[in-house]
Amino acid sequence: MAQMNLLQAINNALDIAMAEDDSTLCFGEDVGYFGGVFRATSGLQEKYGKARCFNTPLVEQGILGFANGLAAQGSRPIAEIQFADYIFPAFDQIVNESAKFRYRSGNEFDVGRLTIRTPYGGGIHGGLYHSQSPEAYFAHTPGLKIVVPRNPYQAKGLLLAAIRDDNPVLFFEPKRLYRAAVGEVPEEDYQLPLGKAEIVKQGSDVTLLAWGAQMEIIEKAADMAEADGISCEVIDLRSILPWDVETIANSVRKTGRFVISQEAPLTAGFASEIAATIQQECFLHLESPIARVCGLDTPYPLALEKEYQADHLKVYEAIKRSMDY
Numbered sequence: 001m002a003q004m005n006l007l008q009a010i011n012n013a014l015d016i017a018m019a020e021d022d023s024t025l026c027f028g029e030d031v032g033y034f035g036g037v038f039r040a041t042s043g044l045q046e047k048y049g050k051a052r053c054f055n056t057p058l059v060e061q062g063i064l065g066f067a068n069g070l071a072a073q074g075s076r077p078i079a080e081i082q083f084a085d086y087i088f089p090a091f092d093q094i095v096n097e098s099a100k101f102r103y104r105s106g107n108e109f110d111v112g113r114l115t116i117r118t119p120y121g122g123g124i125h126g127g128l129y130h131s132q133s134p135e136a137y138f139a140h141t142p143g144l145k146i147v148v149p150r151n152p153y154q155a156k157g158l159l160l161a162a163i164r165d166d167n168p169v170l171f172f173e174p175k176r177l178y179r180a181a182v183g184e185v186p187e188e189d190y191q192l193p194l195g196k197a198e199i200v201k202q203g204s205d206v207t208l209l210a211w212g213a214q215m216e217i218i219e220k221a222a223d224m225a226e227a228d229g230i231s232c233e234v235i236d237l238r239s240i241l242p243w244d245v246e247t248i249a250n251s252v253r254k255t256g257r258f259v260i261s262q263e264a265p266l267t268a269g270f271a272s273e274i275a276a277t278i279q280q281e282c283f284l285h286l287e288s289p290i291a292r293v294c295g296l297d298t299p300y301p302l303a304l305e306k307e308y309q310a311d312h313l314k315v316y317e318a319i320k321r322s323m324d325y
């Protein structure tokens with residue numbers, strides 16, 4: 001075991017993946033000798049050379065076009081988009097090519113070896129274009145997998161699973177946790193399963209669900225509610241696509257109450273998809289309406305970041321409303 005922050009765990013996973021397979025490549029804006037703006041690829045160019053870890057031009061559509069071509073030809077590309085806010089120029093490549101390549105070629109080609117890493121989320125005073133959480137745009141796209149880790153242990157195990165998975169995977173890295181989340185991480189190779197949620201704390205009165213950096217917030221709200229005698233089951237979704245309906249539905253059947261929290265805006269966020277599915281699966285077990293505690297429906301505000309966030313007080317209020325219903 002070693003103490004690592006989330007960035008170091010990601011760097012460690014990339015190192016293991018590059019060492020095991022010569023066809024694994026890391027590239028993106030400033031990813032080469034500089035090691036990325038957050039240093040996730042630090043030291044990799046030195047170790048594996050300029051042909052395997054390198055800078056691209058500032059053109060996200062090109063990064064993904066290039067990555068799709070490499071993956072189709074048998075390489076294992078790991079493309080970095082410098083901020084998730086800048087993934088939109090590559091939207092066409094991801095949604096129309098990465099996700100559909102296997103289907104449109106009748107399984108003759110696929111880009112399943114592709115992994116896309118990108119820093120995501122707010123809480124760092126990044127303003128409009130360094131704070132967004134765009135998972136829902138991609139969750140609407142069959143053919144992709146989507147993962148969000150909440151700590152260094154998860155980041156390493158889930159990233160190694162993502163890189164080796166047979167489908168294109170989008171790996172959203174909560175940038176607020178890059179240096180803030182520190183924990184024990186095994187130095188050896190391990191994987192955590194994609195598509196599986198993790199029950200972080202067992203409870204019996206209400207189920208709380210989030211992913212990524214939002215986990216800290218629901219855990220804090222759970223502590224407040226527990227002080228009032230409310231027993232909270234806390235679950236980390238970990239994978240947005242595919243998502244673990246069974247674990248969540250089993251929990252809600254047990255507790256009868258359900259609060260979902262996401263950092264992204266409320267409208268058409270992934271929390272809405274979860275709420276719709278769970279009301280269908282658990283209708284007769286629900287004691288109160290499913291609550292969504294989300295970011296406000298505004299562009300991500302710089303000055304009003306605190307007001308925008310679905311913080312622990314808003315989650316706590318939703319728990320109380322659910323209990324009092």
Ligand SMILES: Cc1ncc(C[n+]2csc(CCOP(=O)(O)OP(=O)(O)O)c2C)c(N)n1
Pocket residue numbers: 029058060082086089
């Ligand atoms: C579409 C998009 N992708 C990525 C970024 C992040 N970004 C901001 S500045 C910068 C580097 C710009 O370098 P250069 O074009 O050489 O201009 P310089 O600032 O060095 O004069 C990058 C990648 C961005 N702002 N927009």
